[in-house]
Amino acid sequence: LAKTTQPISMDSYEGQEVNITCSHNNIATNDYITWYQQFPSQGPRFIIQGYKTKVTNEVASLFIPADRKSSTLSLPRVSLSDTAVYYCLQIGSGGGADGLTFGKGTHLIIQP
Amino acid sequence: EAGVVQSPRYKIIEKKQPVAFWCNPISGHNTLYWYLQNLGQGPELLIRYENEEAVDDSQLPKDRFSAERLKGVDSTLKIQPAELGDSAVYLCASSLGVRLAGDNEQFFGPGTRLTVL
Numbered sequence: 001l002a003k004t005t006q007p008i009s010m011d012s013y014e015g016q017e018v019n020i021t022c023s024h025n026n027i028a029t030n031d032y033i034t035w036y037q038q039f040p041s042q043g044p045r046f047i048i049q050g051y052k053t054k055v056t057n058e059v060a061s062l063f064i065p066a067d068r069k070s071s072t073l074s075l076p077r078v079s080l081s082d083t084a085v086y087y088c089l090q091i092g093s094g095g096g097a098d099g100l101t102f103g104k105g106t107h108l109i110i111q112p
Numbered sequence: 113e114a115g116v117v118q119s120p121r122y123k124i125i126e127k128k129q130p131v132a133f134w135c136n137p138i139s140g141h142n143t144l145y146w147y148l149q150n151l152g153q154g155p156e157l158l159i160r161y162e163n164e165e166a167v168d169d170s171q172l173p174k175d176r177f178s179a180e181r182l183k184g185v186d187s188t189l190k191i192q193p194a195e196l197g198d199s200a201v202y203l204c205a206s207s208l209g210v211r212l213a214g215d216n217e218q219f220f221g222p223g224t225r226l227t228v229l
Contacts, residue, residue, distance in 0.1 A: 034216075043116075043203050043220025044155065087154055091216055100145070100168070102154030 009107040018075045022088030031090040116221035124227045130192035137206030147203040
């Protein structure tokens with residue numbers, strides 16, 4: 001059973017910033033928030049992982065407030081190639097199966 | 113460096129037949145995962161290996177599914193006999209480990225698309 005909740009779908013336009021929120025009300029102390037991206041006919045690909053505050057890498061930023069009950073994946077200046085399914089997971093340090101639940105993800109569609 | 117390799121990429125079989133999927137993880141990755149993904153759904157964990165030890169196999173239907181990871185490297189997932197409802201994509205992934213953030217980044221293979229007729 002997925003422990004996180006995220007919107008089923010979103011759409012935006014090229015060049016815009018897209019923010020996808022994820023709710024994880026039962027997050028445990030040792031859980032990390034991890035986001036994956038999946039294109040059709042491919043396996044998921046790791047995007048970013050964080051514990052609290054803000055994490056930024058070359059493709060995205062992840063914002064986690066102090067209570068850690070939600071997080072926001074931010075994709076700056078999206079392009080058509082960012083159209084994909086995005087999954088939010090809360091993974092404990094033990095890597096238990098309960099945290100390895102992808103759910104249905106958020107279908108992001110980018111339009112010209 | 114080569115990524116996670118899976119074979120075959122596609123498999124079509126008739127129900128009640130056996131089928132096997134093979135996975136070669138990234139070199140040095142101790143943790144190996146098998147997932148099942150149905151159309152429109154996210155991946156569902158079937159089993160996770162820490163080296164050659166199977167852990168987190170509660171979602172593996174043990175009456176027909178079996179898996180092994182001899183010598184803690186390659187892994188095989190088998191279904192015998194296959195049922196119509198087993199049609200799905202079977203994904204293999206590997207990671208350095210699970211204990212430390214960063215180590216648990218999973219690298220996925222392209223998957224095997226199984227069609228049971």
